Amino acid sequence: MDLCCVSENSFYVIKFVNTQLKKDGNKENKENIIAALVSRLQIYVEQINSLLEQSSLQHDLTIPCGIKEVKVLHTQINFFMQKCCQLQREIVYIQHATRAYISNLEHLELNFDKLQVAKYGMQESDRWHRIIAELDELLGQNDIVELKDKFLALKKSLLAQSKMPGQAERDLQFEYLTNRIEALANPIVVHCIQTADTDCLMQHVELYKTIRRVSHLRQCYRSVHTNILLDKWKNITKPGDGINFLSDFYEILLHFVENQHKLCKQTFADVLELVDIVSETLSAIQISRQTFTMNLLKTTSDKLDLLVRVAENNANFLSRIEKVLKDQIIPTDKRERLSVGIFSYFDTFVDLYSGIEETYVDGMMKSIDVSDTNLADNIRNLNFHSTRIVKWIDDALERCIVITRGKSIYDIAKIIENALMAYNEKMSIIQMRITLQKLPEQTDWNLLQININLLEHLGDLLITVQRCDSNIHFIINTNSDSYFDAIGASRKSDKDCERKSKFTIKNHESASVTLFSNQYISLKNVAIEIYNNIVLMIVSPIEKQILQMNFLLDKQFQGFNLPDYSVAPQEYITRVGQHLLTLPQHLEPLLLTPSASLKYFLKDFNSTYESGDTCADVLLSIVVERTCIIYVKIIDDILSLSASGAKQLAIDIEYFGHVLEELSLQLNIEMIQIITLLRIPPEQYKTASSVSNNIRLVTSIRQKRNIVTC
Secondary structure (H helix, E strand, C coil), X not given: CCCHHHHCCCCCHHHHHHHHHHHHCCCCCHHHHHHHHHHHHHHHHHHHHHHHHHHHHHHHHHHHHHHHHHHHHHHHHHHHHHHHHHHHHHHHHHHHHHHHHHHHHHHHHHHHHHHHHHHHHHHHHHHHHHHHHHHHHHHHHCCHHHHHHHHHHHHHHHHHCCCCCCHHHHHHHHHHHHHHHHHHHHHHXXXXXXXXXXXXXXXXXXXXXXXXXXXXXXXXXXXXXHHHXXXXXXXXXXXCCCCCHHHHHHHHHHHHHHHHHHHHHHHHCCCHHHHHHHHHHHHHCHHHHHHHHHHHHHHCCCHHHHHHHHHHHHXXXXXXXXXXXXXXXXXXXXXXXXXXXHHHHHHHHHXXXXXXXXXXXXXXXXXXXXXXXXXXXXXXXXXXHHHHHHHHHHHHHHHHHHHHXXXXXXXXXXXXXXXXXXXXXXXXXXXXXHHHCCCCCCCCHHHHHHHHHHHHHHHHHHHHHHHHHHHHHHHHHHCHHHHHCCCCCCCCCHHHHHHHHHHHHHHHHCCCCCCCHHHHHHHHHHHHHHHHHHHHHHHHXXXXXXXXXXXXXCCCCCCCCCCHHHCCCCHHHHHHHHHHHHHHHHHHHHHCCCCHHHHHHHHHHCHHHHCCCCHHHHHHHHHHHHHHHHHHHHHHHCCCCCHHHHHHHHHHHHHHHHHHHHCCCCCCHXXXXXXXXXXXXXXXXXXXXXXXXXXXXXXXXXXXCCCCCC
């Protein structure tokens, strides 16, 4: 039976008894179970009481012993405290008694240290004088290894005597010996650099590091190589050398950097000295490069090509030397100094470039002669120069980027604008002469071919102007920082800033406005006039033939109801038909495979050219359309038609329609209605003419046929 629950605060007797009763399972003998439970509990109580009595007796016996031990411990503690107090008094007494002796000992120790320092100083002084004597001897023998070791020993001796008197004299003596060592090594180092003796140079590098004169070694290294490179420059620029002088010298510099790269890195742990050498060399020959280039510019016939080649040499050299030094981080100041050394001499030619470009294009414009009485020769001359102008515009923009890094883009834009204006004036003269020219009885196919070629070249020019306009916008607006602040270019002047602001304002006036809008529109108008003249040259013989029918239709023939076979087409319309039928064989060779520029212009002028048909077929359809319009207009001018005249005109128009069918074309709706109205008998005209016909045509034909309606 578990009695642990009895000690709990929640112990409840009744609950405990019920629990015990449930465990026994026999509910009938509850009295016996309770009696047994009480007996068991009484036994447990007796056992507990017995245990309590035993525990109490044991405690009574042990308490006196514990009290006795505590008393003994207290006595020992008191004794220990007395001993501690006595020891403290003895320590105070000893300190008071030995204070004077300790002070004397400290004084003696200080004097001993001073004696030791004096002794060490005397030893170092003797060693100092001995090392100096040995150094004097080694300086005479030029023994680099021993010199380095002795100098290190001298340096240690100097540091050891730093607190001793006479330090200033020793410092002066040390500096004097350092200078002597450097003076001895310097000629040898120069010889090693000149002869590229790597082993000898590396030995002296260690010596310079020991005497802490590496900066002087760097300066010596730069001076020697700079002088060598300057001598090579003088040899390259001897009289008689051509344009390759600059590229040859750049190759020498690159070869020098490549050869010295490894040695310089071993010697100085970097290659910055090579950058300084190249920069100093280029700076030293600035005036010489400028003078030599200027002399070449004065004597050469192709000045622009010379400037392009020189500019490309400069840019290529910078790019190649950066590739050689790509494994080394070059500080910004040294990189800028190198760039200035490469490009600054060229600033003069950057300023001269736009003037040279203007002179070139002025000469080209003056060579365009349109005073010849032969129109075909004038057009051929324009065609030739149109190709030159297209090429020049593209080349001028490319040269502007290569030579000036875009700095002169404003000047080039103005020069292009003036050139287009001058060319447009000459084109206008030719176009006016073409317009005023008396058209021949028959189409001059050679002249037509020349005009189509001129139109093609104008298309090339228009495309080039658009491309040029886009490129200049891109240079000015998109890449202004990288172009106008290019390496080596001069600072922008106030004039440059003013021109840039004008371009910027112009560009923002409207999204559709272009830099060359006036010239573009003028050239396009000239091209449109030339195209119209081409069409007119083809249509004019047709119109002259059609005009002849005015004299044939006034004759009065009787018999409206005569059969069609009794009436033949008149001569004017048969000649028109013959002319039209011969057009394909003349037009197809001219327009079978038109160039992209010609097709571009034709599509821009007339959307019909955007169809899948060939340009020759489209032009033929336009000629036929123009012919139909002329035919209708001349018919409108007829005042009166007899019955036979109406039938004759219908036969002529139908013949014209058959000719068009042979060309895979057809009459326009007006002419089809005219045929219908001409064939309607007079008595049926009122009822039949009102069906799907133009009211104006119905009235006009009725009046011409003199049909009276009630």
